[in-house]
Amino acid sequence: MEKRVTFKGWLLPLLLIAPQLLISGVFFFYPAAEAVWQSLFIPDPFGLSMQYVGLGNFEYLLSDPYYRASFLTTAVFSTLVTLVSMIPALFLAVLADRLVKGAGAYRTMLIWPYAVAPAVAGVLWLFMFNTRIGIVAWYLGLLGYDWNYVLNQNEAMGLVVVASSWGRISYNFLFYFAALQAVPKSVIEAAAIDGARFWRRFFTIVLPLLSPTTFFLLVVNIVYAFFETFGVIHTITSGGPQQATTILVYKVYADGFVGQDLGSSAAQSVILLLVVGLLTVLQFKFIEKRVHY
Amino acid sequence: MANASNPVKEPPPGMVEKRGRGLWLTHALMILGVLVIFFPIWLAFVASTVPQAAITHPPMPLLPGDQFLTNYKRALFSGVNVPVATMLLNSLVMAMGIAVGKIAISILSAFAIVYFRFPGRNFFFWLIFITLMLPVEVRIVPTYQVIAGFGMLNSYSGLILPLIASATATFLFRQFFLTVPDELAEAARVDGARPMRFFVDILLPMSRTNIAALFVILFIYGWNQYLWPLLITTDPSMNTVVMGIKQMFPSGDDIADWPVIMATSILAMIPPVIVVISMQKLFIRGLVDSEK
Numbered sequence: 001m002e003k004r005v006t007f008k009g010w011l012l013p014l015l016l017i018a019p020q021l022l023i024s025g026v027f028f029f030y031p032a033a034e035a036v037w038q039s040l041f042i043p044d045p046f047g048l049s050m051q052y053v054g055l056g057n058f059e060y061l062l063s064d065p066y067y068r069a070s071f072l073t074t075a076v077f078s079t080l081v082t083l084v085s086m087i088p089a090l091f092l093a094v095l096a097d098r099l100v101k102g103a104g105a106y107r108t109m110l111i112w113p114y115a116v117a118p119a120v121a122g123v124l125w126l127f128m129f130n131t132r133i134g135i136v137a138w139y140l141g142l143l144g145y146d147w148n149y150v151l152n153q154n155e156a157m158g159l160v161v162v163a164s165s166w167g168r169i170s171y172n173f174l175f176y177f178a179a180l181q182a183v184p185k186s187v188i189e190a191a192a193i194d195g196a197r198f199w200r201r202f203f204t205i206v207l208p209l210l211s212p213t214t215f216f217l218l219v220v221n222i223v224y225a226f227f228e229t230f231g232v233i234h235t236i237t238s239g240g241p242q243q244a245t246t247i248l249v250y251k252v253y254a255d256g257f258v259g260q261d262l263g264s265s266a267a268q269s270v271i272l273l274l275v276v277g278l279l280t281v282l283q284f285k286f287i288e289k290r291v292h293y
Numbered sequence: 294m295a296n297a298s299n300p301v302k303e304p305p306p307g308m309v310e311k312r313g314r315g316l317w318l319t320h321a322l323m324i325l326g327v328l329v330i331f332f333p334i335w336l337a338f339v340a341s342t343v344p345q346a347a348i349t350h351p352p353m354p355l356l357p358g359d360q361f362l363t364n365y366k367r368a369l370f371s372g373v374n375v376p377v378a379t380m381l382l383n384s385l386v387m388a389m390g391i392a393v394g395k396i397a398i399s400i401l402s403a404f405a406i407v408y409f410r411f412p413g414r415n416f417f418f419w420l421i422f423i424t425l426m427l428p429v430e431v432r433i434v435p436t437y438q439v440i441a442g443f444g445m446l447n448s449y450s451g452l453i454l455p456l457i458a459s460a461t462a463t464f465l466f467r468q469f470f471l472t473v474p475d476e477l478a479e480a481a482r483v484d485g486a487r488p489m490r491f492f493v494d495i496l497l498p499m500s501r502t503n504i505a506a507l508f509v510i511l512f513i514y515g516w517n518q519y520l521w522p523l524l525i526t527t528d529p530s531m532n533t534v535v536m537g538i539k540q541m542f543p544s545g546d547d548i549a550d551w552p553v554i555m556a557t558s559i560l561a562m563i564p565p566v567i568v569v570i571s572m573q574k575l576f577i578r579g580l581v582d583s584e585k
Contacts, residue, residue: 003407003408003470003471003475003478004475005475005478005479005482006408006409006410006478007408007409007478007482007488007491009409009411009488010409010411010412012405012409012488012489013405013406013408013409013411013414014405014411016401016402016404016405017401017402017405017406017417019397019398019401019402020398020399020401020402020421020463021402021417021420021421023398023454023457023458024420024421024424024458024460026439026454026458027436027439027454027455027458028424028432028455028458028459029420029424030435030439031432031435031436031438031439032432032435034435034438034439035431035432035434035435038434038435088326091326092323092326095319095322095323095326096323098319099316099319099320099323102320102323106323106327107573108570108573109327109330109331110326110327110330111569111570111573111576112330112331112334112566112569112570113330113333113334114569115513115562115565115566115568115569115570116334116562116565116566117516117517117518117519117535117561117562117565118517118519119517119519119535119536119538119539120517120535120538120558120561120562121333123337123538123539123554123558124333124334124336124337124558125333127333127336127337127340127551127555128333128336132349132351132548133348133349133351133353133551134351135336135351135352135353138351138352139352166330166333169330170330174577178577227430227431228430230430230519230520231517231519231520231535231536234519234520234523234539235538235539249430249431252430252431252433252434253430253433253520256433256434257433257434257437257524262434265434266434266435269431269432269433269434269435272430272431273431273432276431
């Protein structure tokens with residue numbers, strides 16, 4: 001789509017666009033190019049010179065069991081976060097949609113967690129599940145369950161998944177609620193007349209009608225789980241125990257800033273760039289698809 | 294529930310929308326859901342109003358105590374490493390800087406792209422477009438080196454500038470400008486108005502709602518940043534509140550000052566929560582727009 005009416009001149013538009021180009025160039029393109037460049041080198045132990053290794057860093061990464069484990073961890077983590085944040089959200093949205101009155105008040109209450117930063121959410125959940133003073137951990141102990149996410153890998157994973165999903169439930173709820181409100185009532189009523197009960201109507205009519213929203217939410221939640229959960233992981237587990245919660249973004253940070261392995265960290269950045277690219281393409285495919293609805 | 298053998302070809306009341314017992318069940322489930330979702334925040338609030346001893350001897354109480362003022366005063370004016378008031382101010386500057394900065398540079402470039410034909414226009418558009426969706430998390434090491442090279446560590450510009458390099462807002466304004474009727478620009482041109490006049494007098498007022506909706510989203514985005522401030526603010530007095538909470542935990546086996554930490558958590562969530570709740574409509578609109 002293009003405007004038919006435009007203004008003349010070329011200097012003014014260049015001036016207008018300059019700030020954004022400048023900032024993108026300095027803080028985006030240059031660092032991205034630098035990441036690609038650095039990924040081809042290994043710095044010597046004293047950081048004085050760089051040795052060209054071609055795709056060596058990538059080969060090393062892909063054969064590194066820790067990196068592969070981190071890939072698997074990320075896959076498990078993002079799948080769980082997506083499920084744990086979408087299913088309760090859909091359930092709550094269905095409930096809210098059935099209410100004629102009061103849905104607005106519930107919505108206001110449910111939005112809260114979205115505004116809470118992932119890192120703060122991490123602290124809240126850490127507080128509840130802290131092995132020494134956490135109230136949930138204490139009641140679990142009372143029931144005879146020895147909760148210790150500091151040592152138990154599955155418990156650590158479970159905790160970061162729940163803490164990461166919590167705020168996303170609000171987000172997903174908003175989108176599902178809006179989508180449910182847009183489902184034509186006549187379709188539902190027609191099915192009801194034909195004798196379809198609630199759950200049958202839900203699975204055969206409502207859920208398929210929600211599929212564009214579901215697909216969209218799948219992609220954004222995966223993007224969220226990949227890139228925006230750093231705060232949760234850093235506050236609760238710092239990637240442990242034994243790297244059980246080291247997702248890819250956390251590893252870029254741990255290797256680059258804590259481990260000072262710049263070549264490897266840069267190569268990991270490049271791999272993440274590719275992942276983001278792939279997800280972006282997916283998202284745009286979805287937008288194109290939705291235009292035809 | 295709908296009765297399958299109902300011969301009446303009108304949906305009886307309660308078939309689609311819940312009434313009577315079903316309605317109460319729906320409300321009950323909904324309230325249960327809200328309580329579960331809300332519990333972590335409630336617990337944090339309770340913890341911020343009780344003395345340390347009430348927390349270190351579990352189980353902690355579930356109702357607020359009488360230390361509200363003491364704990365919040367302690368957090369705001371002394372904190373652990375640095376007064377929380379300082380961190381709140383840093384967060385505010387960062388969030389406002391990101392929101393205002395991003396809106397300003399992107400509304401200008403969207404205006405240039407939509408309303409002018411100039412050499413390199415398509416190329417520039419794609420250049421900006423590529424930056425869409427690439428989070429700072431992916432390019433942290435080189436971006437950090439750039440900031441360090443400019444001497445912008447521990448500075449507001451270092452906190453803000455790298456995070457406004459993204460095209461989402463530009464893209465949004467472009468989409469909006471394309472829906473603005475051509476007649477307006479035509480009329481402005483016939484009247485001999487200069488492009489910037491048209492921008493300031495017509496386009497800007499028309500974009501008010503879009504700007505406000507975007508502002509809500511960007512403010513929360515900026516306020517809730519974690520990794521970037523963690524990397525570049527080594528000086529505690531430049532910490533933002535969201536990243537500063539983690540720094541309040543002692544290393545090693547010492548017991549954390551939970552009441553102050555939880556008071557800080559509550560303080561850290563209040564500004565974004567207020568923004569979201571008070572501008573709920575704008576917020577939802579901004580959310581839906583920016584994800585489209």
